[in-house]
Amino acid sequence: MKEFLLMKGNEAIAEAAIRAGADAYFGYPITPQSEIMEYLMAEKAYERTGMVVLQAESELAAINMVYGAAGTGKRVLTSSSSPGISLMQESISYIAGAELPCVIINVVRAGPGLGTIQPSQADYFQSVKGGGHGDYRLIVLAPSSVQEMADFVPLAFDLAFKYRNPALILSDGVIGQMMEKVELFKTRPRITTFDQSWVLSGKPENRKANVITSLDLQPHPMEKHNHALQAKYRKMEEDEVRFEEIMCDDAEYLFVAYGSSARICSKALQLAREKGIKAGLLRPITLFPFPKKQIAKLAGRVKGMLSVEMSAGQMVEDIQLAVSGKVRVEHFGRYGGVIHSPLEVLAALENIFLKK
């Protein structure tokens, strides 16, 4: 029998983490995502599956606990919201450099600075461009429903382990706080079949000591390591792009939006169609790797693209890069914690592309 529940997005993530066989969660409270740790504590995750849940003294400590535990080959995650993710960036760079798998959840709020606890999508840059120092990428998944909040946790773990790379679930305050029906997957057994030759376990006599490090004082080996990382990111771009298309086949104007903006756009799309405007929606599910090829393909078919984001315009730059001048690409979005309405989105499309 299927198991349906009415849950908040944040609770769905927490429940999914337990069911996905996570070994540990380390975190620090911040609105709008504190329900994740609260749920894990209230649910006694340790008693259910043996999952360790620890409240750290800061996001800095939390991400370094993740780094340590990830080095043992365990399935580890943390969650935070924008200022907390900013604080973690140095260590996320270490984790990417040392090629460790882990899952990071960002339930984005508006900035800059302390900003507001209201939803935002202004962390796109720090999510898809690396975020910390050095050349690295995270696998970035953008859920747009409570269902996807749950489903993307095991997916993020699978991708993180497949590539030995941190995976980020980029959500926002709308989806984190929103309640929806969710169908939960069955608790998965712990996975122990992956290559564990690299993990920290204490050195037995029959193998060399394992070292988790991102350091190489010599520039040439360091460049080689960087080449290997880049090859990995290119492979992700070949194999892991995920997106959803709604009414793109005959579309003349294309909304490009992810997460909660994609939901708003799907309503704006409906309103546009009612008015006879042939609009379509491309929803990137992976923000890195970005659906560049699909966007380039659509650029040859549509008259204009509108990137709709709760930011001053971040993803729009990647769309412009993908389109490479073939079609006009514009941005619309409310930001600073304000959410655009479907009517505002439709009006923006009309003003930008359809005004005579």
Next chain:
Amino acid sequence: MEINDIIKPENQVYKSSSILTDKPFSYCPGCGHGTANRLVAEVIEELGIQKDTIGIAPVGCSVLIYEFLDIDFSQAPHGRAPAVATGIKRVLPDKIVFTYQGDGDLAAIGTSETIHACNRGENITIIFVNNGIYGMTGGQMAPTTLPGMKTSTSPFGRNVETMGNPLKITELIAQLDGVHYVSRQSVNSPANVRKAKKAIRLAFESQINKQGLGFVEIVSNCNSGWKLSPIKANQWMEENMFPYYPLGDIKVDGKLIKTL
């Protein structure tokens, strides 16, 4: 007597620890880090815990400790070793986890992680090498730099009015209930090396026996950063560092044995 009459197993009085690799230390000649690394290696060998031990390397002169000791290691971001150790210990509670950190790492940038790991009573071991300076970056002032001491960022001596007083973090940590064993030692003389080794051993044993966190400060030198010869550096340490950072056990079996 011929040399071959002397080099015989029965005449051997000392041998290098099996935990030490063949890699030569990258420390400056005369630096205390080499001795401290060796003592940790000897204790791991003598306790027979190589197959269960995971070390955390800091950012500092001892960052490459993972090349010198033949055990599993995780290198940590600057100051975060106690958090990295916490993550490992929490998912592998039966492994022996220790950090090896300098004073800038442990008592400046990483003060928060140090205090909170100790306060939670993580069952880990912390080896803290206090040389009163940032050795690796070329001799800048550390939180532990003595009043009046010259460094590259306190070229006229540490002015406590504007630069603060040296931080006795070990005394602070000893007062936390989560901590089982705290000691301050040095490696400047054969007698002190023996005492330091005993303290390191106790700090590992309290973890092995699941009694709680063991913390050993090693007051050390940095002849390069201090701009003194190795011998002068040790003399300076004895005359200036030891009075400020007195040697000896501070907390044993969870009880303070020194009035702080």
